[in-house]
Amino acid sequence: MKxxxxxxxxxxxxxxxxxxxADVQRALHADAPNEKTLAALLSxxxxxxxxxxxxxxxxxxxRHFGRTISLYTPLYLSNFxxxxxxxxxxxxxxxxxxxxxDTEHLRHEMEAIRAMHxxxxxxxTGERMPEAxxxxxxxxxxxxxxxxxxxxxxxxxxAEAEYRRLAEAGCTGxxxxxxxxxxxxxxxxxxxxxxRDFAARVDxxxxxxxxxxxxxxxxxxxxxxxxxxxxxxxxxxxKHLLKTYxxxxxxISFPRIRPQLGGFEPDFPVDEKMLAQFVFAxxxxxxxxPLVLSTREPRRVRxxxxxxxxxxxxxxxxxxxxxYSEDSEESTAQFEISDDRGIDEFNAxxxxxxxxxxxxxxxxxxxxxxxxxxx
Numbered sequence: 001m002k003x004x005x006x007x008x009x010x011x012x013x014x015x016x017x018x019x020x021x022a023d024v025q026r027a028l029h030a031d032a033p034n035e036k037t038l039a040a041l042l043s044x045x046x047x048x049x050x051x052x053x054x055x056x057x058x059x060x061x062x063r064h065f066g067r068t069i070s071l072y073t074p075l076y077l078s079n080f081x082x083x084x085x086x087x088x089x090x091x092x093x094x095x096x097x098x099x100x101x102d103t104e105h106l107r108h109e110m111e112a113i114r115a116m117h118x119x120x121x122x123x124x125t126g127e128r129m130p131e132a133x134x135x136x137x138x139x140x141x142x143x144x145x146x147x148x149x150x151x152x153x154x155x156x157x158x159a160e161a162e163y164r165r166l167a168e169a170g171c172t173g174x175x176x177x178x179x180x181x182x183x184x185x186x187x188x189x190x191x192x193x194x195x196r197d198f199a200a201r202v203d204x205x206x207x208x209x210x211x212x213x214x215x216x217x218x219x220x221x222x223x224x225x226x227x228x229x230x231x232x233x234x235x236x237x238x239k240h241l242l243k244t245y246x247x248x249x250x251x252i253s254f255p256r257i258r259p260q261l262g263g264f265e266p267d268f269p270v271d272e273k274m275l276a277q278f279v280f281a282x283x284x285x286x287x288x289x290p291l292v293l294s295t296r297e298p299r300r301v302r303x304x305x306x307x308x309x310x311x312x313x314x315x316x317x318x319x320x321x322x323x324y325s326e327d328s329e330e331s332t333a334q335f336e337i338s339d340d341r342g343i344d345e346f347n348a349x350x351x352x353x354x355x356x357x358x359x360x361x362x363x364x365x366x367x368x369x370x371x372x373x374x375x
Contacts (some may be wrong), residue, residue: 212369
């Protein structure tokens with residue numbers, strides 16, 4: 001079946017190439033890495049070169065990011081959802097305990113987060129619902145912006161004008177994962193709801209940036225489809241965004257399927273060795289963009305990957321609605337947290353590795369909506 005992916009996103013023909021050890025060696029030292037370089041570093045043969053890949057990734061990370069790790073924390077505003085995502089713990093057919101933060105409770109959560117001295121926050125919801133629509137998000141962004149310098153969102157796809165509303169309220173960025181770039185698998189995984197529109201989700205990062213967002217985070221949910229296909233597409237997507245909106249910030253995350261309500265088991269499980277290979281490969285091929293690792297991963301993985309390609313990490317995360325203040329209500333988590341360390345313990349680990357945690361790298365002065373010149 002011919003892929004319906006647009007030409008600028010398709011991973012063909014690089015996905016189907018075979019690579020030798022000599023090819024991987026050349027890719028490791030490429031002066032101008034491209035899709036073929038990445039395909040070589042993602043290949044089964046490259047799994048035998050993890051140590052030199054790690055060394056190269058660390059050198060590049062230190063060159064562009066120093067010995068720092070930027071920190072952020074997520075805040076779930078609502079877990080109401082009408083989506084039919086087969087892999088999600090808060091899909092509409094899950095017997096989940098639902099909750100949504102009102103403005104008073106949101107302020108309590110923000111006070112607790114500010115007390116932790118964190119200055120970058122990601123606000124999350126399920127799919128578009130009456131309990132958590134654009135009006136609600138606009139209000140929540142405005143409130144959160146009173147407490148921290150950098151407010152971003154990871155929510156349902158929106159129209160360009162809706163993204164602009166959030167940007168004008170103080171939102172600086174959007175994270176939106178395509179989940180998988182395989183349209184056949186995508187359709188099977190999204191049983192009903194607006195999220196079934198594959199093309200509209202692919203275009204959402206463009207709409208967000210045209211709507212005035214300054215940063216965009218993308219990624220694939222590793223385990224849903226062939227991970228090498230998805231990583232190549234993530235690379236192509238990032239290159240498109242960097243070329244089209246060259247003043248914007250682009251980051252890439254590496255979420256893997258984690259235990260959640262519903263017991264979904266991935267068809268393409270990604271183990272820790274494969275995850276490391278993907279991170280190193282993308283760092284070598286995209287030297288200047290932040291690579292992000294969340295608390296989905298266990299502490300041994302996060303400890304090992306900090307500074308080896310990864311330059312940004314979540315900390316003290318909760319995947320229930322709220323969860324930071326003492327009056328948080330019970331709700332079902334979207335997935336299980338694997339690293340439950342508090343900020344002090346996590347920072348101690350970073351410093352023991354010679355890394356410096358960064359709580360603030362953005363000032364509220366620069367929160368006005370962006371306007372991009374054409375590349």
